[in-house]
Amino acid sequence: MKTSLLTNFSVDKENKKISVEREFAASVAKVWDAWTKSDILDQWWAPKPWKARTKSMDFREGGSWLYAMVGPEGEEHWAKFEYESIKPQKSFSGQDAFCDPEGNINAEFPRSKWGNEFKESGNSTIVSILITYDKLADLEAIIEMGFKEGFLSAMENLDAIFEK
Numbered sequence: 540m541k542t543s544l545l546t547n548f549s550v551d552k553e554n555k556k557i558s559v560e561r562e563f564a565a566s567v568a569k570v571w572d573a574w575t576k577s578d579i580l581d582q583w584w585a586p587k588p589w590k591a592r593t594k595s596m597d598f599r600e601g602g603s604w605l606y607a608m609v610g611p612e613g614e615e616h617w618a619k620f621e622y623e624s625i626k627p628q629k630s631f632s633g634q635d636a637f638c639d640p641e642g643n644i645n646a647e648f649p650r651s652k653w654g655n656e657f658k659e660s661g662n663s664t665i666v667s668i669l670i671t672y673d674k675l676a677d678l679e680a681i682i683e684m685g686f687k688e689g690f691l692s693a694m695e696n697l698d699a700i701f702e703k
Contacts, residue, residue, distance in 0.1 A: 649677030
């Protein structure tokens, strides 16, 4: 695996934001597909030994992605990403939340706003992700749940797909 790929992860508590910059050894078109097509997302989105399983995906402005993170014992944690803005092969944004298997948002858990940008950089693509929260406590709860470790591990799963 190419270990020189850019990986930046920072937490800005003052502004309730997480910033991630991640380079992938693939074209913008391939990286875009990996982030926007459920059959590819299911291969990498969850940190091992967990798996992602899509129930439904409607990748369009106003659409959503309903999926479960499935653990090694079969336990399921459901989430829903609601797409707000999409500029093909450039960016997409939306709201992410925990939910039940029918997509009903669980208000007891933090909701986050995601903005993802895709930029070509030579023979690779840099994805810049900005995740914002309404409250500092929400940001801190996500970090305590192991978001950084899990998300960066999932990015390595995506690297493995591009190596094939």
